[in-house]
Structure formats: C-alpha cells, structure tokens
Amino acid sequence: MTDDRPSSAHFAQAVRCHRAGRLEEAARLYRAALSADPGDAEVHYALGVLELQAGRSRLAIKELERAASLAPGYIEAWEALGTAHAQSGAFAAAATAFESIVALHPDHLPALVNLGIAQRRLGRVRDALESHRQAVAVDASSSLARFNLGCTLADAGDADAAMEALRVTLSIEPGHVAAMTRLAGLLVDQARHDEALGWYREVLRVRPDAPRAHYNLGVALQAAGRNAEAANAFEIAIRRDPRDMDAWNNLCISLLRDGRPAAALAACEGYLRITPAHLCKPLAYKAVALLELGRRDEALAILDVDRLLLRRSLPVPAGFDSMHAFNGALARHVLAAGDLEFEPRDKATRGGRQTGELFASTDAAIAALVSAIELAIQDFVAALRASLPTHPYTQRLPQRWRLTGWAVVLDRLGHQQPHFHPDGSVSGVYYVRLPPSMHGARNDAGCLEFGRVAGAIGGRAEPLLNTMRPEEGLLLLFPSYFYHRTIPFEDSQPRISIAFDVMPTG
Template identity: 35%
Template sequence: MQIADALRLAIQHLNAGRDAEASELCARILEVQPSNPVANALTARAARRAGDPGRARSHVDTALAAAPDYLPARTLDAQLAEDDASVAAAECAYRRLLTLEPASWSAWYDYGNLRQARAEDPAGSLAPYRRALALAPAEDKPAMNLATAALKLADSSAALAACEGVLARQPSHVRANALAATCLYDMGRTAEADRLVGWGSLTRTYELPLPAGYPDLAAFNRALAAAVRGHPGRRDDWDPTKRAIRGGALVTDVLKHDDPAIRAFSAALAVVLDRYVKDLPDPAGDPEHPHLRAIPSGYALDAWGNILGDGGHQSGHIHNLGWLSGVYYVEMPPAVQDDDPERAGWIEFNRPGYGIPDTGRATVRTLRPEAGVLALFPSYVWHRTVPFAGGGERISIAFDLHPR
C-alpha cells in the first residue's frame, strides 16, 4: 500500500472510532518516515483520545518539527495545552471546595474521579475515594471507582475489599461482581471466579426457535438482517465514550419497529429467555450465588442492533443495568471461521475492559458466533469481540433483561 493510501485509510479508521487500526497503520508509516507530520498527528489524536497525553505530546512535537504550519498538528498542540490547563484549574477548584466543604462525600468522590480519569493518576485517586467512603460508607460509586483504581495499580486485595463492601449490601451489584471476578482471577482464586461466570450453566448458547412463516432459519435471518439494516433507529454517528461498539452502525430500540421479522424475533426470543430461566441450576444448591439469588419473577427487555464491518468490534465491557444479557447472531462475515487461530469476529469472555490491565490470569473463553444462535450470560460477565477483516458485515442484536 502506498503511504498516501495508508494515510487515507488511517483517517477513515480514526473517524469511525477504530483507533487501534489507525494507530497500527500510522506505526507502519512511521517506521519508513519517522517525521511524517500526518502520521504523527493522527497517532497523537488517537493517543489523546486513549488518555495518553505524554505520547500525544511527543508525536505532536515531532509533527510540528517537520511541518511547523501543519494545521491539524497546531490544533492538537493547542488542545493538549488546554487539557493541561483545564486539569490544573479543576485541581485548584476542588482543593478550594474541599477546604470549604470537607464533609462532602460527593466532592471527595468527584475529586477522585478528576485524579483517576482526567489526570490519569489512579494512585492519587485512592485517598479521595477512601475519604468519600469514610463519609458515606453506604455509597457504592466511590467504592467501585476505588476498586477500579486499585486494579489499575495491581492491588487486587484492596480492590476486592472495596467490592465486598458493596456486595455485602447489594449481592447482585453488576459492577461489583464484575470487578470481584477480575480480582479473584488476578489473585489465583480461579475456581471462585469461574463459579461467578458459570460457563456452560449460566453462560450458555441456544438456537433460536424457527418463527412461523419462514422455511428455515437462513431465510428468517435474511429478512431480519434487512430489517436491521433499514431500521429507522439506525445511527452511524454515536458517542464512543458511551458505547462499547467501535466502528460500524448502532440501531437503538431495535425491537420497537413494526416489521414482521422483528416481531417474529421478539416472540422467539421470549421463548428462549423463559427456557434459560428453567434451565438454570437450582438456586437451593448455591443460595449465595449473585445470579441465581436474583432470578426475576418478571422482566423488561432493552435491545439494540450492531452492524460491524472490517475492523469493527466491541471493546471489553459489562452491562450495568441488567440481570441477564445476550446477543443473537443474525449475519456473519466470511472471516468468522471455526479453524481460525486468531478467532476473527468471535466473542470473548472474562478479559476486563475500561482500562483495567489484563494480567493474563483469567479463564478466557471464546465462542464462534453462528447465525441463528443466541449467547446468554450474566450481565456482570466481561465480554468483547475480536475485530475481523475481509469484507461482509457482522450483524447482531444485543439485549439486557431487567428485573421488574
């Protein structure tokens, strides 16, 4: 690929939120042309979005040294300076506030968030979070952010203690269970973490029952794929800070569309969800399990569609508002194959997201998506998808089951 073509593709990746792919292309360019101002500016842009201002600053400086009047680099230079100034100003403001209101747990919590997120200083966030918890022991937000910061600092014991404080009050708390599972894996307590995930019993797959009026699932999926692609709730512009999807299109409220295939899917999904609940292990056999002890007597459903193309994927995440989450696979690209050692387009479980380091100690499970199959799992189970290339689209419908 020519450098100009590679740069155009990198810009497309970056504009679509595929920062990793853009950075990889730029890295190849910089191996050949280390001072290339465009590649350096694009890399800086991706680094700034990833919360790495030091790396962003290095590439901006290189770009400006090579092309002092290159406008994108000049813009980034100003943005990075503003970022630094804004954090410093916010720091001063919080210190003044905490002097005036030292008993405000929310002020200490917000100050901890400033240190952890904007200043990228998880170590500096620990004391504010602990002060917030001392003032408001029943608040789960500072405990959860304390646990996240501790995991970033490889202090799994402190993170688990923060999670256990929340779980003592709210045994089915989604984020606390997700972070606790990561802590347990990191501490070598694999059997306890695997119990939470429940691979094969709580985390399992089903084939969708064939809806009436369709000769087979392949025909039904073709109709459903067309309905998802043409859905009035389709959005090709979405906020990557609020969604795990990277690249592609999002379809909001996918079930709220008067289309025969979508109506048929909704009815078939209800059958599978009822079957899942009946197939669960007897809660009496493990009465303290957070998923089993919270089996709902009634539920509401929130569903959305994901349309991914080359390089598109879902970053590691959990579903904070659900009891059970899942995904139905409507259409898969040619790259999704059984014998692929890279598992392109597959779904992966148990590797943490949200900036939490992967220590490599988790029991990572993978599943090859297959059109016509549903994967169901407790909402606190970490999951992500592996990017794919080679054309085609990966169309799925994801959903959360919320207890009424």
C-alpha cells in the same frame, strides 16, 4: 378578589393553618372554601401549592390546572403548575406551562430559565439554548441564567462556550458549587486534570459538606491516573455515605488499577453488601481481584462459562418460511434503522455501527425475536435456579425485569472492545448475518471472546478466556458481568447481530 367572596372566611383560616405548617387542616379548609365558591382561582392555587408541598403531585396538578384555566393571566398558578409537572417527570407539560408565562411576559426570567430546563430534559437542546440565551439577555448578571446556559451548551457539545458561561457564572457568584462542579467535569473530559482538581478542591473549601464532592474529586484523580489518591477520595465518600454505589464502584476500579487486589477484593465484598439484590456488577471486579490474587478456582466459579451460559439455535418463527427469510427480515430492519450510528460515544463498538433501542418496534421479525428471547430467558433463569441455587449470580437474578435491545453492524476489521453490561442482569446476542469468511472458518476472526478484562481496569494475571463461534440463527445468554469482546475479521460483508439486556425493575 374582595373579602366578601363566598370562600373568604374558610380561605383566611386555611392560609393561617398553611403558614403554620398544619397542612392537613389547611387542606380541609381550602376544600371548604371551594365548596362555597368552586370558581375561586386563588383558592385552587393555594390548595395546589399545598398538595405540591405535601408531595402529592397528581392532586397539585389538578388544582393548579383549574386555577390557571379560571384565570389565564395568573402567573403564579402557571409557575406552580410547571413545577408540579416537572417534579412528576412530565417535562412536556411543564414546558407548556412555562411557555404560557413567556407568552404573557416575554421577559419573565424564572419562566425562561425553567422553560429551558424542561426543554433540556426533553432533549430539545436547541430550544433550551434559545430560552437560556433569552434569559441572559433579560438579565446578564443572573448566575442562574448563566449557569443553565453553560450546562445546555455542554449538552450541545460546545465545551469551550460552556466553560466560558460557567466561568462568567463564577465571576457573578464565586461560591456557586454547581458551576464549579460542572466546570471541573468538562475539564476532566478535556484531560485538563490539574485545572479540574483545582476546582473540585475549591468546592471542598467552600462547601466541605457538599454532596458528592469527594466522589467527584476521586473521579478526577482516577482520570489523571492517580489511583491511590482516587481510592482515598472514594473511601471518604463512602464514609460519608456508606450506600454510595458509584463510590464503591470506582473504589474497586482504583484499587485494581493501583495493583492492590486484596484491598480491591475487600471493597468488592463491601460493594456486594450494599448493592441491591438484583444487581450483579460487583462480581465482575471480584473475579478480576481473585485472578490477580492467584485464586483462579474461585474466579472460575464466578466466570463459569460452561454452567452460566445458554446456547440455543432458534426454530423458525411462525409467519416465516425459513430462518433465512427471518434473518433477512431482521437484517433489512436493522440496516434501515434511522438511528444506526457509527462508533457511538461511550459504546464498545469500533469499526461499525450501532442502533438505539430496537425492541420498541412493531416490526413482525423483531416481535418474533423478542418472544423467542423472553422464552429463552425464562428457561435460563429456571435452569440456574434448579442447578446452581447458591451461586452468587443465581441469587441475584431478578424476579421482575424488562428487555432492552440494540443492533450492531460491524464492517471489515470491526469489533467490540472488552466490556461488560453494568446495569444488566442477563445479557445476550442473536446472530442475524455473518460475512462469508466466517462460515466454516477455522480461526477466531469475528468470534465472541469472554474473559479479557478492559484495559481501563488493568490486571496482570492470565485471563480465563473462552471463545464462542457465531452462527446465523444462534442465541447466546450469559451473565451481564461477564467481560466480553469480539475479535476483528477481514471481510467486505458486514457482521450483523442483535444484543440485549435483561434490566432488573425491582
């Protein structure tokens, strides 16, 4: 572009202001330049970069899209546009921008890497692998390309290949903190604790101030069963960042595992102080610590099933002739779900299948169930605020929330291991279909049990147990911090339920 273009004088001034960090003055001058020449792609690009630096992604995207449309070969504009979209969480649009660069220059290393990162964030792992492999082919000595290939291989479940790529990254750039951290995490997953600890300690040697370094070390020590050392690492992490909720969470767990309930109780109180008012997870650990200390009445106040649980038999929803027809429609929808997965990873379901998100469906039966659940939640929250206004759980009930749900299909001997829902506020279950052996049964097979703590937490005290017998058409609501499990049953017919969480949104 020549110096005699209409925008030139304002543009030169704007660039000087931009370089000096006077962003608002520069923005005004860029806009003046565009008033003189609205078709100047370079000015649109520069203004877009400025808006991106100022944290105004929407305005940045508008200017950068204009620059790229005016000059389709303008690589820098496409790069900045992709970055702006990625920063705003629009990874599909980011991928499109980086694809535009790769279409023009197939060997453009930064675009290939950024394209792979966007594809990975979209869950397009195979596409991301191809992009990162192309990046490595362009420059085998690029630690950036190797590192991202390793991370994507890990996402794809190929841990051995991922670790090899990360080791190559470290041979290229020995002090690559992110590569050491990711490699150590993969080693923890394989129970290769000594190797993992070695890499985490190397991170601390290279970068003593590396974010999360002490926390990561604590996680590895905890996984190795070295709970006293893990607690020390989490305490250091907390001293560095007193609001690190993950460190507080794991400190509580390590202290309980290490048989130090008094210290765990103190940690729970600290955790509660820094936790957002609408999250109640620390109460799960506090109840365990109180039980371990023999303070059963105080634990019972936190785990009071009689006062903190709602049990409701749903009426027949509009549009259905009977509860049998309604539950039949729900069962058919659940069993036909394409994402019904056997024993999904990181879930409590054993000997059964579980869906992903269920409540996004437009199915009439699901919509009717969601409406009934929402009404029950409103009643539950209102009743607690009226009857137990000072209870620590009531005080943490959120004002704003969203509902998420999934279905669980348990087969013979199927069950759910003891767990609680750490990110929820109110949790619940609706019973769709029970196997014949559970109708009128006198034993606890297939029942829902509250109070049994997960083995991973430990605990030697006698738990406060309560058992709830399921019934078809029954809805239960309870605090998300309640530990619960299901008891295995003997039957050839499945047990179908729909579970859900109230997720606080602020």
